[in-house]
Amino acid sequence: MNVKLGKRKIIKGAVVLIFAFIVLNVWGYLSSVGYIMWDVRKGKQRQMRLLCETDFQELLDACRRLSDRVAAGDLKPQQYNVRVKPHPESSRFPKAILDLEPTYIIINTYGEVMIELHGGFLHYGVTTYPKDYKKPAGVEYGDKMLIDGLWYYDEAYKGDPEYQKIIEDLLQKRDKQ
Numbered sequence: 001m002n003v004k005l006g007k008r009k010i011i012k013g014a015v016v017l018i019f020a021f022i023v024l025n026v027w028g029y030l031s032s033v034g035y036i037m038w039d040v041r042k043g044k045q046r047q048m049r050l051l052c053e054t055d056f057q058e059l060l061d062a063c064r065r066l067s068d069r070v071a072a073g074d075l076k077p078q079q080y081n082v083r084v085k086p087h088p089e090s091s092r093f094p095k096a097i098l099d100l101e102p103t104y105i106i107i108n109t110y111g112e113v114m115i116e117l118h119g120g121f122l123h124y125g126v127t128t129y130p131k132d133y134k135k136p137a138g139v140e141y142g143d144k145m146l147i148d149g150l151w152y153y154d155e156a157y158k159g160d161p162e163y164q165k166i167i168e169d170l171l172q173k174r175d176k177q
Contacts, residue, residue, distance in 0.1 A: 062094035063128035
């Protein structure tokens with residue numbers, strides 16, 4: 001009799017463990033999908049803020065100030081995370097940049113500043129160049145010049161005329177404001 005009772009407890013315990021494992025995995029999957037959907041929506045809001053509301057000249061000037069800090073040795077040329085595990089120095093970046101809520105900012109020794117608004121599977125943002133920047137042969141500036149020295153880049157932009165039209169419409173919306 002005790003052997004049967006022991007087997008039942010083991011079977012019940014195994015069923016509970018399997019059920020808990022399934023529930024936790026389904027919950028983990030659904031929360032991941034939910035986070036991705038939320039992040040895409042927030043990313044689109046950042047994209048709208050950039051293309052429709054941002055003062056491009058102010059943003060370009062802010063990025064050039066970062067370039068100047070690198071040239072002066074006050075700032076290292078590297079990637080600075082902003083939203084996740086922020087680099088301590090990133091909190092001192094100009095407001096025009098931080099208002100975009102970038103994922104990270106890369107500053108190189110040549111004065112280029114890349115502001116990534118969304119990473120992962122949807123990379124887009126802007127890249128700025130110093131006034132006297134000479135583009136190396138074979139290097140592209142970006143997908144769409146916003147003003148001289150400030151270029152928008154977007155993985156979805158390349159080769160998709162419909163998406164290019166969406167970006168153009170956003171920029172026209174900006175011009176009407």
